[in-house]
Amino acid sequence: MSRFHWTCESTDGAARAGMLHTSHGPVATPTFMPVGTVGTVKAMTMDAVRSTGAGIVLGNTYHLMLRPGAERVQQLGGLHKFMDWSGPILTDSGGFQVMSLGALRKLDQDGVTFKSHIDGSTHRLTPESSTDIQHKLDATITMCFDECPALPAAPEAIAASMRLSMRWAARSREAFIPRAGYGQFGIVQGGTETDLRAESVKALTDIGFEGYAIGGLAVGEGQELMFSTLDTTVPLMPTNAPRYLMGVGTPDDLLGSVMRGVDMFDCVMPTRAGRTxxxxxxxxxxxxxxxxxxxxxxxxxxxxxxxxxxxxxxxxxxxxxxxxxxxxxxxxxxxxxxxxxxxxxxxxxxxxxxxxxxxxxxxxxxxxxxxxxxxxxxxxxxxxxx
Incomplete structure (x- = not known):
């Protein structure tokens, strides 16, 4: 089986059309990943998801570790078999969900201790345990564990959070078990601060990942500020790896982000809108x-x-x-x-x-x-x- 890699087929300005090569098949980019947080794209069968032309879906470490549990999914043949999806799966590391728990979590330099939103039981996530859970789920793309600070925040708080995430990224990479056709993405943080985003990109590229994500956007800063952050961040990112903008967005958000050089997206908007x-x-x-x-x-x-x-x-x-x-x-x-x-x-x-x-x-x-x-x-x- 060939290595996990992305190839560029054509460019138009900053926009790129390419192909992501994975252990679970190729994915044409730009691509939108339907969100299957707990092993299901809400209100859809996987046959229905396939019929739309989707090439890759997203799952979530935090939710799947709480139920049914990573070990159980592993024993039952992995997330692909468990949810009836033979194509690639990207798993979010759980960092965003843990950070959104507020008073239910306690952050330290090593990781996060938190109480389950389901039953109040206590759990802990570290870069190593998050990476291990994603391995047990058999995620085609593993995300490094990061901290997602709430915005707006003071630049010094954003800087401290970003640097903690970079230390966690190095530990996530160390814990990642390389396999043919599988990859791990680093996550660029730094709020809307140009210098912090640049520092984050350099730290991640020095570590070296198969792909690079842009986190910490689409959190209420508005489209104009999101696009201006992409304008200064994306050109710094490696040109030979896929670029993933996390949690975005509306159709116009997708279009504008592709025009700025982004290749991959996920968002709950289309499924949430369908339910409402x-x-x-x-x-x-x-x-x-x-x-x-x-x-x-x-x-x-x-x-x-x-x-x-x-x-x-x-x-x-x-x-x-x-x-x-x-x-x-x-x-x-x-x-x-x-x-x-x-x-x-x-x-x-x-x-x-x-x-x-x-x-x-x-x-x-x-x-x-x-x-x-x-x-x-x-x-x-x-x-x-x-």
Missing amino acids: ARAYTERGTLNLRNARHANDARPISPHCDCLACTRHSRAYLHHLFRANEILGPMLLTWHNIAYYQRLMRQIRAAILEGQLEALATRLRAEWAAEDWTEDEMPQPHIPPVA
């Missing part, structure tokens, strides 16, 4: 709970081949959400993941053709436009009952 009746489309976001959809026989989008759009009307989806039927979130989550995957394929194709700026102009105009008119929208195809 919000549909992402080429014409912006629709709220299927709105009364205007009650008699609308059109599909959500004329360009989507998901089950929600090919079999059902907006009126039916509106009814499902008003009736609190679980099928509503299932269908709309499927649609949103399908839209995100289709968007990434569009962006990748535009990079390969050298047409990303033109695509970006068109996409942003369409997102700002009104909903489709009646004559632009076909009726859904409802196959006859056999």
Whole structure:
């Protein structure tokens, strides 16, 4: 089996189209990873996830260590078999989840002691134990353990946090067990401070990882500040490794970040929106709970081949959400993941053709436009009952 690596196929400005080569198959980049925090992409079967074109999914160390437990997953054949996903899996290290526990956790130089949000039991995560848990889960991509400071914060607090994360990154790397086709990513920290981000990039590249992530953004700083941080950070990162922006974001966030040189993304937005009746489309976001959809026989989008759009009307989806039927979130989550995957394929194709700026102009105009008119929208195809 070949080593874990990323190859660049084409560039368009700072944007890159490439291929990630892993033990569990290749992944075309740019790519969006559906979030499967506890071994499931909420409200979806893995067959449904596969049907959207997703090439890689995300799991989480913190949640899976609490239940069902890394040892149990390992005994049952690893996370790929456990959740019925044969493709690559990236596991978040658990650092963000632990840091969000507030009073339930205690940080020291060695790691974090915390109480479970489930039953109050006490646990501890260190760079070594986080890396070991991810190994037991059989994560294709392991993330180093880091601290995620809450923003806004004083520059000296951000600096101390970043340097602690860099020490933890070195320990995570030491604990990582190399295997053909598996990789580990370092995480760039430093808030929105240009000098701290640069220091973090240098520390991680000196250690050496198979890929590099950008953490600590999309935490309320706003898109403009996020993009300006990417503008100064991404050019410092290695050009021969994948770049992953953690926890981002909206369709426009993805587009703007790709244009700044980012290759990989994850975010709960499309699945969370699907559970709350919000549909992402080429014409912006629709709220299927709105009364205007009650008699609308059109599909959500004329360009989507998901089950929600090919079999059902907006009126039916509106009814499902008003009736609190679980099928509503299932269908709309499927649609949103399908839209995100289709968007990434569009962006990748535009990079390969050298047409990303033109695509970006068109996409942003369409997102700002009104909903489709009646004559632009076909009726859904409802196959006859056999």
